[in-house]
Amino acid sequence: MVRLITHNLLACHAKGCTSNNFPLQFKDVQVELREAEFNPDFLRGFIPRLEWGALVDAARQLGDTSLPAEPPEMLDVEFLQKLHHVLLEVHVEEGAMICPNCNHVYPISNGIPNMLLAEHEIG
Amino acid sequence: MPAVQAVTVSTDPQVYEDEHVHSVYDEIAPHFSSTRYKPWPIIAQFLSSLPTGWVGLDSGTGNGKYLPLPQDRPGSVWTIGLDRSRNLLEIAQNAGDIRREVVWGNVLERPWRAGSFDYAISIATIHHLSTPARRKLATQRIIESISPYHGRALIYVWAVEQDELSKRNLPADSSPNNKATDRAPAKGQDVFVPWVLSPQATGKTRAKNAASQNAEETAERSKVFNRYYHMFAQGELRQLVGEAALELGLVVSSPNEMKDGNGDSLIHGLEIVQDGWERSNYYIEIRRWECIS
Numbered sequence: 001m002v003r004l005i006t007h008n009l010l011a012c013h014a015k016g017c018t019s020n021n022f023p024l025q026f027k028d029v030q031v032e033l034r035e036a037e038f039n040p041d042f043l044r045g046f047i048p049r050l051e052w053g054a055l056v057d058a059a060r061q062l063g064d065t066s067l068p069a070e071p072p073e074m075l076d077v078e079f080l081q082k083l084h085h086v087l088l089e090v091h092v093e094e095g096a097m098i099c100p101n102c103n104h105v106y107p108i109s110n111g112i113p114n115m116l117l118a119e120h121e122i123g
Numbered sequence: 124m125p126a127v128q129a130v131t132v133s134t135d136p137q138v139y140e141d142e143h144v145h146s147v148y149d150e151i152a153p154h155f156s157s158t159r160y161k162p163w164p165i166i167a168q169f170l171s172s173l174p175t176g177w178v179g180l181d182s183g184t185g186n187g188k189y190l191p192l193p194q195d196r197p198g199s200v201w202t203i204g205l206d207r208s209r210n211l212l213e214i215a216q217n218a219g220d221i222r223r224e225v226v227w228g229n230v231l232e233r234p235w236r237a238g239s240f241d242y243a244i245s246i247a248t249i250h251h252l253s254t255p256a257r258r259k260l261a262t263q264r265i266i267e268s269i270s271p272y273h274g275r276a277l278i279y280v281w282a283v284e285q286d287e288l289s290k291r292n293l294p295a296d297s298s299p300n301n302k303a304t305d306r307a308p309a310k311g312q313d314v315f316v317p318w319v320l321s322p323q324a325t326g327k328t329r330a331k332n333a334a335s336q337n338a339e340e341t342a343e344r345s346k347v348f349n350r351y352y353h354m355f356a357q358g359e360l361r362q363l364v365g366e367a368a369l370e371l372g373l374v375v376s377s378p379n380e381m382k383d384g385n386g387d388s389l390i391h392g393l394e395i396v397q398d399g400w401e402r403s404n405y406y407i408e409i410r411r412w413e414c415i416s
């Protein structure tokens with residue numbers, strides 16, 4: 001699956017591509033929504049690890065504009081539920097992710113991102 | 124069970140591993156998966172000890188059997204599975220009957236932001252790499268993937284020293300002197316471990332993994348797949364991790380031993396928290412740290 005929890009970690013690793021290689025940009029995506037168990041304690045612990053701007057931007061690319069530009073100081077349940085949905089319930093099943101720096105294309109098929117590089121692309 | 128057989132890695136390691144590791148796992152994926160379900164105790168303990176909210180990498184996740192852990196607090200951490208075998212990932216994707224996050228990739232590469240994971244596990248994976256340089260690179264990728272401030276990792280590899288329960292016949296100490304390991308004092312052994320895929324076996328797994336099996340396969344006779352393993356000698360894993368860390372510019376020690384400086388230098392280090400042998404495997408647990416000394 002490429003949910004946004006994973007997308008927030010992925011970066012381009014093609015040879016020589018070491019700056020501006022995150023976040024990858026979605027292209028031609030098919031999205032499926034699936035319910036997942038809500039775990040507010042996990043989310044509270046996880047928030048400081050997020051690249052927040054990248055998450056908000058990626059969610060907008062997938063048509064979800066529910067997140068604020070900055071994480072709120074008060075982590076109330078309403079906010080955590082929105083975050084939960086964006087991070088863990090939106091599945092990109094098909095499409096691709098493109099490196100903003102070198103335009104390398106990482107395809108997504110059946111929910112699995114292909115992050116393998118060809119031999120000549122490995123740094 | 125057929126005997127384990129000593130081998131010498133001769134061709135290009137990438138080509139060699141494609142033939143003797145990756146294509147084998149792609150072929151045997153459903154059968155292999157049906158035999159892999161019980162987590163080893165030290166791995167379960169490690170995953171249970173993680174703080175809620177941590178995100179981790181399972182480098183070489185296979186069928187994803189560790190993705191649902193910890194059992195006592197499911198969902199308290201998120202483990203993302205990486206593997207080279209697409210067919211195993213299709214299984215890992217639904218490990219524990221919940222959708223998991225899996226990524227098709229190479230343990231020798233790092234398709235992540237550096238230091239973005241809180242923890243990593245690498246279970247029964249590094250021993251499939253066929254040269255010391257590649258085993259070290261995979262170890263470095265794990266170290267680089269976890270946080271430089273608090274990242275923790277657990278690595279498991281197959282040991283030369285096997286327990287009685289493993290039912291495997293090992294070759295008598297006939298290990299050919301592998302050129303590549305000549306410099307190292309702790310020498311492992313390069314072997315083929317056969318995987319027998321019988322018609323009954325494929326039939327059995329067909330019920331569970333109907334989508335990935337077909338009638339033609341079950342009609343075939345037993346097939347033997349030889350998987351390449353580097354069996355680690357005592358001390359070899361610890362040495363591998365130490366060398367990998369030093370090359371990345373890390374001090375290999377406990378941060379407590381670093382308190383005597385002038386307070387003007389920033390030190391990045393890696394502590395070996397524990398290492399040992401469990402059920403025919405060597406394991407090592409590490410922790411990254413930063414301190415001012």
Ligand SMILES: [Zn+2]
Nearest residue numbers: 012017099102
């Ligand atoms: Zn790039």
